[in-house]
Amino acid sequence: MTPPPLTGATRIVPILAHPVDHVRAPRTYNPAFAAAGLDWHMVPMGVAPADLAATLAQLARVTNLQGVNLTIPHKAAAFALCSRVTAEARDTGMANTLRLEADGGWSGANSDGIGFLGAARANGLLDTARPVVIAGSGGAGTAIAFALAAAGVREIDVFDTDAQRAGLLQQALQRQFPDIAAGTRREALRRAGLAVNATPMGLHAHDAMPFDPALLPADAALFDIIAARDTELMAAAASCGLRVLGGRPMVEHQVAHQLAFWRGDFIPTELRR
């Protein structure tokens, strides 16, 4: 549905990112707001990490603010600024969806894992009996790892060029889900039923690929969460005969969850950190 024109009665939902140029989310959210009969508009704002706290403090004073969406690199810092969080935000230490409560504090949710699972299931990519390998242990990779574990996947490896960060995620995952096998082995690609790109590699043409999809079993699937474009990784995986999904369905599956959160339709199950 075509979004209605902005007016002074429009409630705004800034999406904070840095850099902001690659952000395409408003093209998904604004039609979804219109389809839900809401005069809301998502507005891109490029905000450097050092400016996040002050920007949120100012946005909290804007009278027509409906909520805030956060993407790279703001999710962990946004979580730290919340006074209340959902279970998904608490588990991951990340918030990508903020709303202002009546007491002036921010409530934070994390829709990344929920959107990932919804898209993977809707497209038949999730077989919880098979190992999953995730490239990238940042905000999205963390949310996806926790969502997969909560969904019943028993073997999850997360690797990263920042090996220390991947190791910390492995430990956090293992602590929360003692029964699963959490690892950091890139080699697990050879046995995976599903490989996930949760790195920013592929955002720009000529980026290197985060891994070689030829390493995957022939019946595996690739989920590249980059939504801005079809990546070289997706093309390479398709040419290997793998099932391939890009990032837009994940965004679409997040919208309903975030929209409900911004409406205040549901109360976070975990109110206090």
Added chain:
Amino acid sequence: MTPPPLTGATRIVPILAHPVDHVRAPRTYNPAFAAAGLDWHMVPMGVAPADLAATLAQLARVTNLQGVNLTIPHKAAAFALCSRVTAEARDTGMANTLRLEADGGWSGANSDGIGFLGAARANGLLDTARPVVIAGSGGAGTAIAFALAAAGVREIDVFDTDAQRAGLLQQALQRQFPDIAAGTRREALRRAGLAVNATPMGLHAHDAMPFDPALLPADAALFDIIAARDTELMAAAASCGLRVLGGRPMVEHQVAHQLAFWRGDFIPTELRR
């Protein structure tokens, strides 16, 4: 022209107002930006006067900021925050159009008078040989009074429920244009060729009228600068047989001037206060 959907590549032009609900400017500016081939989007933000300086300081840090539009009640405070101003902003002490310069300072312009004159001339409302009466000595009334004097009108009265503010405007106008007759007489309506509503009265249904248009000569014109709606004053003036113009043409005539300022296409003639 239909504005393109917002993306991360979009440059934003917040319009700051308080309250913000009545603001309709984005419906004019966004199609104009699109028609000019610019991926810019005007975004309403409700900001209280006490928050203006901090909000502008934060907006200055937003990487995809193109410029800022200011409306009631921010124009005088915005002027005070500028390091460079145009002649129209300097004369009126008001800025409704800000752009960020490379040195981090704001440049300010005031398009109200330029837009008013453009619309009045295009619609045949301006006869510089006849007296003009303006209701309202706030930001818009001030800009309009200076623009009319600069355009050659020799007799200008401005009245206001805040008589002191109207008196200060009269003095400033007389100082800048020693040859004109500047007054504060509501009674001048009986001789006026043009009466202007530059108050917020009429923004809302059931507002009282700022003056009785039946006082005007039968061949006079009424220019009500309220753009959000057709006002009761306009209806009453029309039923008296007066020529009547609402506020939208004034907004439209301001767009080209502001757009050029935000593009940086012209350098303010008055660079320093």
